[in-house]
Amino acid sequence: MTRVVVAGGTGLIGRALVASLRADGIEVTVLSRRSRPESVRWDPGDPASLVSVVRDADAVVNVTGAPIGPLPWWLPGRRDAIVRSRVGTTATLVAALERLEAAARPRVLVNASGTDVYTGLDATPADEAADTSATPGFLARLGRDWEAAARRAEPLGVRVVSVRTSFVLAKGSPLLALFSLPTRLLLGGPIGGGRQWFSWIHLDDLVTAYRMAIDDERISGPINATAPNPVRQADVARAMGRVLRRPSSFPVPAWPLRLVLGEQATLILGSRRVAPARLAALGFQFAYAEIEAALRDAL
Numbered sequence: 001m002t003r004v005v006v007a008g009g010t011g012l013i014g015r016a017l018v019a020s021l022r023a024d025g026i027e028v029t030v031l032s033r034r035s036r037p038e039s040v041r042w043d044p045g046d047p048a049s050l051v052s053v054v055r056d057a058d059a060v061v062n063v064t065g066a067p068i069g070p071l072p073w074w075l076p077g078r079r080d081a082i083v084r085s086r087v088g089t090t091a092t093l094v095a096a097l098e099r100l101e102a103a104a105r106p107r108v109l110v111n112a113s114g115t116d117v118y119t120g121l122d123a124t125p126a127d128e129a130a131d132t133s134a135t136p137g138f139l140a141r142l143g144r145d146w147e148a149a150a151r152r153a154e155p156l157g158v159r160v161v162s163v164r165t166s167f168v169l170a171k172g173s174p175l176l177a178l179f180s181l182p183t184r185l186l187l188g189g190p191i192g193g194g195r196q197w198f199s200w201i202h203l204d205d206l207v208t209a210y211r212m213a214i215d216d217e218r219i220s221g222p223i224n225a226t227a228p229n230p231v232r233q234a235d236v237a238r239a240m241g242r243v244l245r246r247p248s249s250f251p252v253p254a255w256p257l258r259l260v261l262g263e264q265a266t267l268i269l270g271s272r273r274v275a276p277a278r279l280a281a282l283g284f285q286f287a288y289a290e291i292e293a294a295l296r297d298a299l
C-alpha cells in the first residue's frame with residue numbers, strides 16, 4: 001500500500017485516518033469541497049475532475065457526509081443535502097473509477113455507512129447477516145442507498161467495503177459534546193425510559209477498522225464498526241455521570257422529543273443493538289470494549 005485517496009479527510013474520522021496512514025509512511029491525497037492547503041479541492045458532482053486524482057491509487061476511502069443532527073431540523077432541503085453528501089458523492093467517486101482503465105483503478109473502495117439499518121432489530125444483537133431490507137425510516141433508507149451506490153464499483157473489479165459505523169466517541173467530537181451537555185448541566189439521565197440500546201465505537205478502534213478494511217482482502221461488503229458491548233441508554237447516562245462526576249437520574253420522557261424533533265427523535269430514541277461479527281471473526285482486538293473507559297478517554 002503506497003497511496004490512498006481520502007474523500008472527506010478533513011472531518012473528524014478523516015483526520016484521524018489520514019494521520020494514521022501518514023504515520024506509517026503512506027502517501028495520502030485528501031479531497032475536500034473547500035480550498036485548503038493540505039487537500040485537493042473537488043466537486044462532488046463532477047467525476048471528470050477526479051479521474052487524474054484517483055488514477056493509480058491503491059485505495060479510495062470515502063468518509064464524506066453532512067451532519068445528520070439532531071439540529072437543524074430535517075426539512076426537505078436538509079434531507080436532500082444529507083443524501084447528496086453521501087449517496088451523491090459516492091456515485092461521483094464510482095463514476096470516476098468507471099472512466100479509468102482497469103489497470104489504473106484502485107484495488108478497494110472503503111465507503112462509510114451507518115448502523116441505522118438495524119434500528120429496532122434488537123431482540124438479539126444484529127450482525128451483518130441480519131435482514132435490513134425492510135427497516136423503516138429516513139436514515140435506514142439512506143444507508144441502503146448509500147451502500148448500493150458503493151456496490152456499483154464491484155463490476156469494475158474493485159473490492160468494496162461499507163463500514164457501518166455506530167456512534168463515535170472521540171475527543172473534539174461536536175456530536176459527543178452535544179450528547180454530554182445535559183449531564184454537564186445536571187440534567188443527565190434516562191431518556192424515553194432508557195431501555196433503548198446504544199451502540200458505539202471509540203475513534204481509535206474505528207480507525208483500526210478502516211485500516212483493516214483497506215488492507216485485508218478477505219473483507220468485502222458490509223462490516224459493523226461498533227464496540228462488542230452495546231448498552232442501554234440508561235447505562236450510558238450512568239456511565240457519563242460517573243465520568244463527568246455529575247448526577248444522572250433526571251428522566252426525560254419520549255413525547256416532548258418526538259413533538260419537537262419529529263422523525264429526528266429516532267437519533268435519541270431509536271434502539272440499535274449491533275454486533276461486530278465480521279470483525280470478531282477476523283480477530284479484531286478492540287482497544288475500548290467498555291463504554292465507561294471509552295467515555296473517560298473521549299471526555
